[in-house]
Amino acid sequence: MRILLYFENEKMIKTSGIGRAMKHQMAALESQGIDYTTDPTDENYDILHVNTYMINSSRLISKAEKAGKKVVVHAHSTEEDFRDSFVLSNQIAPIFKKIIMNVYSQGDYILTPTPYSKRILEGYGLTQPIEAVSNGIDIHRFNYNEEKVKAFRKYFSLKEDQKVVIGVGLYFDRKGILDFVEAAKRLPEYTFIWFGYTPLYTVPKHIREVVSENDIPNLLFPGYVKGPIIEGAYSGANAFFFPSKEETEGIVVLEALASYQNVIVRDIPVFDPWLVDKENCYKGNSVEEFCQLITGVVEQSLPSTKEAGRQTALTRSIPEIGKQLALVYEKVLMK
Structure with missing residues (x-):
């Protein structure tokens, strides 16, 4: 064959x-x-x-x-x-x-x-x-690696006690980028980093302005980053926040799960039945809910879903x- x-x-x-x-x-x-x-x-x-x-x-x-x-x-x-x-x-x-x-x-x-x-x-x-x-998902690529985590934190000049929330995706409204930005506004105590890139001339004006005219001090748009930096980010961040409105799967979610990361997603049909709220992830439906979940995960007042998330990734x-x-x-x- x-x-x-x-x-x-x-x-x-x-x-x-x-x-x-x-x-x-x-x-x-x-x-x-x-x-x-x-x-x-x-x-x-x-x-x-x-x-x-x-x-x-x-x-x-x-x-x-x-x-x-x-x-x-x-x-x-x-x-x-x-x-x-x-x-x-x-x-x-x-x-x-x-x-x-x-x-x-x-x-x-x-x-x-x-x-x-x-x-x-x-x-x-x-x-x-x-x-x-x-x-x-390439499980081994996302095994925890201390050197990759250090590379990620050094790349962004993060302080030892600086808490970080990451998202990964193209600059699309569908990906939930506007909710990610709004969460960053409401939670200035955390650093929000959106990894990914799309030529700005190809996206609608309101998305283009959010990225190119970003004036939120705790929000970063580093563009497309690969290798040890993004792999270290998956493992070294305090939460992975992916408020996408529509997916056929969401490979970045698998990458976060494989990285032993706490994952927060929008409660949309594509994640059923393989993602279960409060078991291998947390699900929300609004910016208010997302902010509550982010705070709970980062401050560890909510139970960790890391181990269950990793097991989900292993099945894929x-x-x-x-x-x-x-x-x-x-x-x-x-x-």
Whole structure:
């Protein structure tokens, strides 16, 4: 069995969740000894596993079908999680849905990260088998590392007693960036750091102004940061706050859970049933609730969810995802 993993415009997506999913899929296949290629000109494969939905992806699917190859389409995006992102995203969301449906409908089998996104796709009227398989997490990368924590604190010149709340995501309204900013305003005793970057000309004016005209002393927008700094931030912060309004999974949440971090999220359907309030995370629905939860977690007046969160991440480790992908590929080849 040989798989062609395809991600269109790798450079453009490398800092996004889909970009991390690409690395995770490669590692997952390697963990199970599954042979694969990422070269779309290589015709020596049994299954095409497409992860993007642009014009070249559609062409490659058509070429594979003509050659009698099986096709797995990975549905990382929905109309719902496209909204409240880029400039005019809400206006063009129906067009975006038609684009992704054109690709999704061509597959013999559809994968999507969560039961929630599976329900959405079923609601679109897709008739192929749809299975939820997490994007996975590299557990070892997020093991606690004192040197990484020191690198993080040194990078931001944090004092020993300075308490830090982090968030990670693109500069999208959908990601809850406005609630993150408001929480920073209301909790000036803590330092809030939002990791991630989006070209400001691509986002709506009100988001652009929040980032470019930030005058909140305890709020930082360092942009896209990788390696030991962000890994140290996951482990070394006092809380991970992710008030996203819509996701298909949320790889950054998995990263925080894997880092033995207390996680605070918005109570939205995508996190059910794998995130349980007060067990492996804390869930809120408003800025007032978020601030109460942040204070409780940082000041340790609320019980820690770190250990349970780590156990949740372990169920989505790269080898586990590799096993699930292998089973899907076997089903596809038998169709």
